[in-house]
Amino acid sequence: MVLAKDYLSKSINAKASYLDRAGILEEVHSTPSFTVYAILSASVINGYIAGATLYIDSNNNLIADQSEFTGYYSDDNGYFSFDSTHSGAIIAAGGINTDTKLTNQLALFAALEASVISPFTTLIYAYSLEYGTSIPNVETQVQQRLKVQEDVDLLHFDPY
Numbered sequence: 808m809v810l811a812k813d814y815l816s817k818s819i820n821a822k823a824s825y826l827d828r829a830g831i832l833e834e835v836h837s838t839p840s841f842t843v844y845a846i847l848s849a850s851v852i853n854g855y856i857a858g859a860t861l862y863i864d865s866n867n868n869l870i871a872d873q874s875e876f877t878g879y880y881s882d883d884n885g886y887f888s889f890d891s892t893h894s895g896a897i898i899a900a901g902g903i904n905t906d907t908k909l910t911n912q913l914a915l916f917a918a919l920e921a922s923v924i925s926p927f928t929t930l931i932y933a934y935s936l937e938y939g940t941s942i943p944n945v946e947t948q949v950q951q952r953l954k955v956q957e958d959v960d961l962l963h964f965d966p967y
Contacts, residue, residue: 848888849917850965851899851924855885856911859902859924864895864916867936871900871914896932899924918942921962928962 823835851859859881862871875895881887881902896916904911917928918935920942927949935945946961955961 847891847897847919848886849897849922849924851881851885851887851902851915852965852967853911853913853915853926854904854906855967856881856899856902856915857883857885857905859885859887859899859911859915861887861889862898862900863891863893864898865893867895869896869898869914869916869933869936871898894919896936897921897924918962923963923965925961925964927964931961 825833825835827833847863860871861877861879861881862875863877864870864872865875866872875893875898877889877891879887879889881899883905885902885905896918899915900911902911903909913926913929915924915926915929916932917924918932921928931942931945931949934940934949935942938945942962947957949955949961950957950959
């Protein structure tokens with residue numbers, strides 16, 4: 808079952824209906840209710856960023872507030888995976904660029920549906936938030952203005 812992100816952190820009950828062997832309609836209900844979690848997994852890239860601190864920007868201020876810290880970091884290859892009941896952009900701050908061995912000085916952002924957090928996703932998310940435009944519309948605008956082929960999905964593009 809896939810639920811929209813509007814259901815994050817809400818409790819839901821499941822109900823299944825079926826016909827038994829005698830053709831009688833039966834129902835099964837879940838008890839107790841359960842909380843909906845998002846499974847977040849992505850790679851932090853500007854070169855891969857190892858050890859980036861991960862936040863979920865619940866208040867949409869594009870700042871990695873301490874109260875939004877997830878308790879997770881990207882691994883040695885820039886990858887992370889965890890579940891959360893929060894919604895908002897994923898923020899990756901700090902860490903080490905695995906190509907240059909330099910400290911990452913940028914805060915990078917991405918919408919929850921992205922599988923990479925990169926300068927592209929940062930631009931797309933920030934523009935979307937600032938102007939109230941949908942992520943797909945902004946992605947199309949960025950592709951056109953930067954002359955990126957439209958079949959390159961910037962929310963999932965990993966050049967490495």
